[in-house]
Amino acid sequence: MVMADEEENGVSIQLEFPKGRVKKIMALDKDVKRVSSEALFLVSRSTELFLQFLAEKSAQVAIEKKRKTVNLEHIRVAVKRHQPTRDFLLDELPPPSQAAKPDKPTQPAGRPKLDPAPRGTRCIDQFFRKPEPENTAQAPGQPPENPAQAQSPENPDQDQAQSPVPVDES
Amino acid sequence: MAGVREQDQYMPIANVIRIMRRILPAHAKISDDAKETIQECVSEYISFITAEANERCQREQRKTVTAEDVLWAMEKLGFDNYAHPLSLYLHRYRESEGEPASVRRASSAMGINNNMVHPPYINSHGFGMFDFDPSSQGFYRDDHNAASGSGGFVAPFDPYANIKRDAL
Numbered sequence: 001m002v003m004a005d006e007e008e009n010g011v012s013i014q015l016e017f018p019k020g021r022v023k024k025i026m027a028l029d030k031d032v033k034r035v036s037s038e039a040l041f042l043v044s045r046s047t048e049l050f051l052q053f054l055a056e057k058s059a060q061v062a063i064e065k066k067r068k069t070v071n072l073e074h075i076r077v078a079v080k081r082h083q084p085t086r087d088f089l090l091d092e093l094p095p096p097s098q099a100a101k102p103d104k105p106t107q108p109a110g111r112p113k114l115d116p117a118p119r120g121t122r123c124i125d126q127f128f129r130k131p132e133p134e135n136t137a138q139a140p141g142q143p144p145e146n147p148a149q150a151q152s153p154e155n156p157d158q159d160q161a162q163s164p165v166p167v168d169e170s
Numbered sequence: 171m172a173g174v175r176e177q178d179q180y181m182p183i184a185n186v187i188r189i190m191r192r193i194l195p196a197h198a199k200i201s202d203d204a205k206e207t208i209q210e211c212v213s214e215y216i217s218f219i220t221a222e223a224n225e226r227c228q229r230e231q232r233k234t235v236t237a238e239d240v241l242w243a244m245e246k247l248g249f250d251n252y253a254h255p256l257s258l259y260l261h262r263y264r265e266s267e268g269e270p271a272s273v274r275r276a277s278s279a280m281g282i283n284n285n286m287v288h289p290p291y292i293n294s295h296g297f298g299m300f301d302f303d304p305s306s307q308g309f310y311r312d313d314h315n316a317a318s319g320s321g322g323f324v325a326p327f328d329p330y331a332n333i334k335r336d337a338l
Contacts, residue, residue: 038237084248
């Protein structure tokens with residue numbers, strides 16, 4: 001129908017963009033409920049004009065920079081030069097040469113907490129005292145004398161249990 | 171599903187490239203990232219205009235976005251240089267939609283009917299430029315018929331030529 005009309009009258013109302021796709025993009029906005037065919041036609045045609053404008057300006061930037069290939073930077077410059085386009089589009093453009101910053105996760109080293117030894121038990125106190133004489137003993141030939149001096153006569157059981165581990169005492 | 175959905179968000183790349191080719195110099199090339207970015211820009215433009223037009227539509231408590239809403243939105247958002255040519259396109263659109271095909275064929279066949287139909291639109295357009303004439307056989311025939319009918323006929327691409335001149 002539209003094609004026939006165009007051929008007969010020679011009026012170019014054929015759209016370059018498919019109406020269905022334009023309609024889908026317009027419908028992405030949930031607030032939009034209904035769009036008349038005239039409004040759809042105008043948005044399609046307006047989008048063509050905008051695309052032509054963008055292509056023209058980008059080409060000018062490329063020529064100024066003496067390049068034959070239009071790239072992303074030329075589009076950005078073209079967008080910046082037009083205030084209305086910059087208002088809604090500059091933030092949408094991908095940022096220029098974004099450098100990836102690696103975030104190193106700093107893991108806090110967990111320090112092992114030493115449980116404080118409860119004092120009050122004689123066995124523990126006496127056990128703590130034993131190593132000191134042994135450490136100070138320089139001559140290995142005199143070990144039997146040191147434990148004898150360290151022991152008190154009040155604990156005759158420990159005299160018998162010199163060789164066993166303190167676990168036996170507890 | 172994600173791919174299909176993503177494709178629906180953008181204009182077809184083939185259409186975008188074809189329109190760009192028409193504007194760019196013959197030797198110009200377009201990088202791949204530029205093509206993708208242009209695709210996104212076009213979709214963003216549609217969403218931008220649509221949101222503004224819909225805002226006016228809802229403010230007036232209407233449910234259907236009309237052509238007037240779109241024209242108003244473009245002027246408000248700073249694309250007023252588009253509004254005028256689009257008004258002309260809208261007139262042509264309504265003209266083609268309004269007349270039945272049979273009447274249009276009859277009017278094109280008969281010279282007298284052609285004279286009767288064209289004058290009102292010429293007055294509404296107010297363009298006198300005739301130098302812009304596409305070198306197409308179809309258009310040439312149309313211009314020939316129109317020239318024989320009335321001398322003040324306006325070439326169909328006048329609005330576009332106006333845009334080009336404004337750009338230059």
